[in-house]
Amino acid sequence: MRDSYRIGVDIGGTFTDVVVEDQKGSIRYFKTPTTRKDESQAVVAAVSRLIEEWGMEPRAITRFAHGTTVGTNAVLERKGSKIGLIATRGFRDVIEIGRQMRHDLYRAIVKEETPTFLAPREMRVDVTGRIGSKGEEVEALDEKQVVAAAADLLAGGAEVLAVSFLFSFVNPAHELAARAVIRKYFPDVTVVLSHEVDPVFREYERTVVTAFDAYVKPVIDRYLTRLENGLRDKGVEASLQVIQSRGGLTSSAHARQRPVRLFLSGPAAGVIGAQQVGKSAGIVDLITVDVGGTSSDIALIANGQALVRSEGYVDGYTIRVPMVDVNSIGSGGGSIAWIDKGGALRVGPQSAGSEPGPACYGRGGELPTVTDASVVLGYIDPTYFAGGALTLDPKLAYEAIRLNIAEPLGISVTAAALGIHRVVNAQMAEGTRLVSVKQGVDPRKFALLPLGGGGGIHAVSIAEELGMTRVLVPKNPGVLAAYGLLSAPIEHEFTQAVNENAADLSLDRIKAVLETLDTRCAHVMAEEPTEGRAAERRHYADVCYVGQSYTLEVPFDTGAPAPLKTMTEAFYAAHKRVYGHSYQGPLRIVNLRAIHSVVPPLPTYAGLLGSTTGGQVERRKTREIHVRNGNSALQAEIIHRESLSPGDVFDGPAILEQPDTTTLVPDGWQGNVDPVGNVILTFVKG
Numbered sequence: 001m002r003d004s005y006r007i008g009v010d011i012g013g014t015f016t017d018v019v020v021e022d023q024k025g026s027i028r029y030f031k032t033p034t035t036r037k038d039e040s041q042a043v044v045a046a047v048s049r050l051i052e053e054w055g056m057e058p059r060a061i062t063r064f065a066h067g068t069t070v071g072t073n074a075v076l077e078r079k080g081s082k083i084g085l086i087a088t089r090g091f092r093d094v095i096e097i098g099r100q101m102r103h104d105l106y107r108a109i110v111k112e113e114t115p116t117f118l119a120p121r122e123m124r125v126d127v128t129g130r131i132g133s134k135g136e137e138v139e140a141l142d143e144k145q146v147v148a149a150a151a152d153l154l155a156g157g158a159e160v161l162a163v164s165f166l167f168s169f170v171n172p173a174h175e176l177a178a179r180a181v182i183r184k185y186f187p188d189v190t191v192v193l194s195h196e197v198d199p200v201f202r203e204y205e206r207t208v209v210t211a212f213d214a215y216v217k218p219v220i221d222r223y224l225t226r227l228e229n230g231l232r233d234k235g236v237e238a239s240l241q242v243i244q245s246r247g248g249l250t251s252s253a254h255a256r257q258r259p260v261r262l263f264l265s266g267p268a269a270g271v272i273g274a275q276q277v278g279k280s281a282g283i284v285d286l287i288t289v290d291v292g293g294t295s296s297d298i299a300l301i302a303n304g305q306a307l308v309r310s311e312g313y314v315d316g317y318t319i320r321v322p323m324v325d326v327n328s329i330g331s332g333g334g335s336i337a338w339i340d341k342g343g344a345l346r347v348g349p350q351s352a353g354s355e356p357g358p359a360c361y362g363r364g365g366e367l368p369t370v371t372d373a374s375v376v377l378g379y380i381d382p383t384y385f386a387g388g389a390l391t392l393d394p395k396l397a398y399e400a401i402r403l404n405i406a407e408p409l410g411i412s413v414t415a416a417a418l419g420i421h422r423v424v425n426a427q428m429a430e431g432t433r434l435v436s437v438k439q440g441v442d443p444r445k446f447a448l449l450p451l452g453g454g455g456g457i458h459a460v461s462i463a464e465e466l467g468m469t470r471v472l473v474p475k476n477p478g479v480l481a482a483y484g485l486l487s488a489p490i491e492h493e494f495t496q497a498v499n500e501n502a503a504d505l506s507l508d509r510i511k512a513v514l515e516t517l518d519t520r521c522a523h524v525m526a527e528e529p530t531e532g533r534a535a536e537r538r539h540y541a542d543v544c545y546v547g548q549s550y551t552l553e554v555p556f557d558t559g560a561p562a563p564l565k566t567m568t569e570a571f572y573a574a575h576k577r578v579y580g581h582s583y584q585g586p587l588r589i590v591n592l593r594a595i596h597s598v599v600p601p602l603p604t605y606a607g608l609l610g611s612t613t614g615g616q617v618e619r620r621k622t623r624e625i626h627v628r629n630g631n632s633a634l635q636a637e638i639i640h641r642e643s644l645s646p647g648d649v650f651d652g653p654a655i656l657e658q659p660d661t662t663t664l665v666p667d668g669w670q671g672n673v674d675p676v677g678n679v680i681l682t683f684v685k686g
Contacts, residue, residue, distance in 0.1 A: 005056060006063040006600075008485030009043050010266050013069075014293025014334055014354040015386065015453060016042040017660075019482040020050065028054075029479045031386050031453070031660060034293075034354050039070060040223060044230035051234065058235035063529070063600070065241045065249055065485035067266040070223045071216040071259055075315050078117065080215035081160050084153025085119040086146065086178065087207070088166045092126040095119060095207050115317045118211040123156060125149035127178075135171035143181045150182045154189065162214040164194035164207040169497045172196075190217060197258060198320055200497045200542075200591050205311070205320040212319055213260035220259035224252045239529055241490070243269050245323040246308055248491020248597060251528055260321055263314050266481055267297035267326040271306045273484025274449050277474040279304065280676045285446045286472065287432055289462060290481065291454035293334040294351040296428050298327045300435045300446070310542070310553060322493065329431040333371040333454040334358055337401070337420045339408055345416075347423045359400035360392040368404050370424050370454070372397035373417035378625035378636070379457050379655065379664050386453075387659025414626055425458055429465035436466075440580070447472045447680075451480040456656065456663030460681060471669075471681040475641075478660025489597040490528050494520045501546055502564060502587040510592065511558055514539050517594035525596050535596040542591040543571045551590050552578060625653060627666045634667065641679075648673040651684075 004023045009016065015031040016039070032049070035041040043066070050056040074080045087094065098114040127149055129141030150161055161182060168175045172195040179191045194210040228240055240252040244261045247268040255262060267290060274288040284304040290297040299306055312323035330349025334357065337347050347370065352358050356365035358372045360382070374380045375397040382392035398413055406416040436443040447470040450459035455478075459471045474480055494517045498505065518537060525535050539558060542551035554570040557563055568587060575582040624633035634653045641658035649672050652665035656679065663679070665671055670684045 003057060003060045004062045005060055006065075006486055007050075007061055008065045008067075008269075008482040009046060010067040010269055010479075010482040010485060011039050011042065011069060012266070012292040012452070012481075013295065013332065013351060014357065016046060017479040017482040018046045018050075019479050019486060020054075020056075021486055027483075029476060029482065029660065031389065031478065033390075036353060036355050038226065039068065040227040040230055043227055044234065047231060047234050047236060059237055061236050061238045063241070063486075064231065064236060064238045065243065065488065066227070067243045067269040067481060067485055068223070068262060069264075069266050071220055071262045072264060072314060074216050074219045075212070075263075079219070080118075081218045082157050083119055083123065083160045083162055083211060083214040084150070084156065084158030085124045085207070085211060086149050086153070086161060086163045087124065087126045088130055088164075089126045089128050091166065091203065092124045093121070094164075094204050095124070095211060096121070098204055113316075115208060115211070118208075118215050119162070123153060123158060125153060129165070129174050131165065131167040131171045131174055133167055133170070135167065137171075137173070141174045141177055143177065146178045146181050147185050150186055150189070154186060160190045160192060160214040160217055162192045162194070162210050164203075164210050166203065167201075168193070168195040169199040169201060169206070172199075190214075192217060197260065200320075200495060201499055202320075205318070208317070209260055209320045212263075212314075213258060216259050216262075217256070220262060221256050224256060228252060241529075243485060243488055244491070245312065245321055246491065246493065247272055247306070247324050247488060248493075249485075249488050250490065250492065253527070254492070254524060260319065263319065263321060264297075264312060264323055264326055264328065267299070267328065268324040269484040269488060270297065270451050270481035271299045271301065271324050271326065271484070272488050273480040273482075274299075274451060274474075275301055275304060275306065276484070276487050277449065277472065277480070277678065278447075281472055281674055281678045281680065283447050283470075283472055286449045287436060287443055287446045287468075288449045288451060289428060289432065289455055289459065290452040291428070291450065291458055292332045292452045293454075294330070294332045294353055295328050296331045296431060296452075298329070298428070298431045298435050299325060300439070300441065302441070308553075310551070325435065327431050327434050329427060331370075331424050331427045331431070333369065333374070335370050335424060337368045337370070337373070337405055337423075339405065343409070345405065345409070345419050345423055347420055347427065358397070360394065360397035361390065362393045362396060366400060368397070368400040368420070370420060372400050373420040374454075374457055374662075376401060376413060376417040377421065377627075378623050378633070380662055381623070381638075381657060384657055418626060418628075421458075421461070425461040425465060428458055429462050432462060432466060443468055449474065450663070451477040453478045453661050456661045458664075460664060460666055460669055463683070469683040473656070473663055473679040473681060475677045476658070476660050477663075478658075486600070489599045490525070490530060491595065491597045492521045492524045492528075493593060493595045495591050495593045497591050498589050499591075500589060502543070502568070502589050505564075505589060507563060510556070510563075510589075513592050514556070514558060514594055517592065518596070521594050521596035525598065528598070530598045531600075533598045533600075535598050538595045538597070540593040540595070541567055541589050542593070543567065543587050543589055545575075546586045546588050548588075553593070556592070623655065625655070625664075627653065627664070636665075644673045644677070644679065646673050646675045646677065 127145040192214040307325040334351040335348035358369040636653040656663035
């Protein structure tokens with residue numbers, strides 16, 4: 001059998017995770033430090049390691065799936081491209097006016113809530129020309145004004161031009177004409193059109209997402225180009241695939257066309273991996289907590305499915321891009337502990353990242369972090385961090401906490417480290433409430449699934465805070481997002497605005513729109529490496545009551561005996577589930593959507609951890625740890641995760657150690673190994 005390999009690479013704030021599956025289903029993995037200045041360097045270095053240390057033939061790599069936070073980081077760090085925005089006459093300031101909504105009504109000093117940093121007023125120009133709500137031309141486009149606007153914006157330093165005209169989603173003629181005339185006079189400039197990025201109604205939301213797309217487009221393009229060139233130099237011939245925020249993979253070529261869809265792509269991969277773990281354990285209701293170096297990403301999986309939102313949030317701004325519903329908070333292993341002006345202990349959102357990293361890394365970091373606290377409390381073995389790839393210095397961790405937290409507060413270093421953990425655990429628990437309690441879901445009916453390098457250390461504390469009694473620990477939580485990349489489908493989605501009352505739409509009209517969308521999906525899917533697998537087609541409608549402003553996405557099954565009736569019933573049920581009530585009123589179909597997916601051969605989850613030694617649980621030694629509010633240390637048994645076999649049972653206090661992560665099991669909790677090697681922690685006594 002010819003050797004072949006499928007590779008998933010997920011970049012985090014501190015480590016880049018690599019999972020490799022061969023043609024026999026065997027899976028290996030490792031973690032390598034993330035190169036913050038150019039994240040592609042860590043990926044290329046990982047490939048070099050596979051070739052040089054593992055003897056892998058680069059041409060044998062048949063699939064290379066990647067999750068990236070480059071676009072998100074460009075927004076967070078304000079390192080995107082300078083853009084110019086061209087709008088319809090009179091609508092120049094839509095991006096600044098927004099919806100006239102304030103989320104914090106009682107704030108004394110009003111904080112700007114619209115992303116005007118994308119295009120300050122001097123970088124926005126409006127031009128004559130207008131399309132009506134039915135797609136009719138109300139006023140001809142003045143192409144001379146378009147050229148003049150482009151010239152002024154480019155002279156002002158614009159690297160990309162974004163064009164957002166009224167009702168272009170109904171009739172894009174003016175936007176297409178604007179791009180044509182701009183390219184005639186400025187052939188090298190990149191032009192982003194709103195009807196191609198977000199072809200649905202609501203002028204502010206469409207303008208914002210178009211501006212964000214333009215803002216990150218050159219950044220994403222440069223990153224993917226560097227990465228592709230680096231892989232090509234190493235002899236990798238497989239096409240680069242990138243996971244989108246909805247949870248589906250696409251080629252790098254298509255990712256470049258709509259880069260705004262790459263926001264929060266890494267967390268989406270983690271949720272996909274968690275779905276596979278839940279399926280293997282027979283647990284369909286999960287709350288996932290992905291704890292990395294800089295942040296924690298929290299998501300809810302109900303009945304085996306993650307919720308996909310029609311819009312997400314990046315840096316506090318609403319962006320209308322379909323995303324797996326992930327709540328990201330600035331709490332991670334590298335989050336810095338500090339004391340505010342009122343003398344209160346705070347943790348994050350500032351992070352030490354991987355450069356210089358926590359104080360215990362010995363790379364010049366002097367401020368105390370959550371990881372430093374974990375070392376002081378005995379949770380992490382300094383000689384076995386990341387499987388021994390990095391040796392930590394506990395003295396540096398101790399001194400950082402002593403100087404910056406313990407002495408200013410007049411408490412012991414141990415108490416300060418426990419305080420750091422209590423604060424960060426409370427923040428993670430609150431983030432978990434936002435995806436559960438806030439949405440009417442009782443978290444006590446769910447199991448908590450930790451992933452990421454730090455998830456296992458905090459999982460039980462979060463569960464106790466929320467009254468949850470089960471924690472499902474995957475076999476390799478620290479690389480589960482990279483594993484999820486190998487499980488992700490290739491997926492493409494297209495949407496068309498309809499915006500008519502359901503009673504006025506014939507089934508034939510709806511089917512015609514969906515057939516058009518299917519054709520577009522099939523066209524781009526034909527360019528993907530699907531290996532001859534047929535695509536699964538799914539259709540959806542964005543529906544609301546007549547007179548209502550916001551929609552809910554519900555399935556539209558054209559093969560059902562009465563598709564419109566089925567859609568109506570699905571909407572009533574969805575409205576009651578989301579809002580707590582519904583009534584049998586008339587509906588309006590705002591958008592129709594087609595999604596085509598090709599599911600790859602799923603990796604063998606049972607082989608992810610590698611072979612086990614079998615037999616009784618092996619305990620290497622015990623170690624003193626401090627948990628909860630206890631002043632005295634407890635003796636925790638140290639258990640090598642690889643030594644556990646299905647059916648093994650152990651009691652806390654214990655530490656599960658494995659190369660990709662560490663799991664803390666306090667007293668009062670019991671661990672059971674299920675038939676495929678997951679560890680299910682259960683609360684047994686208070």
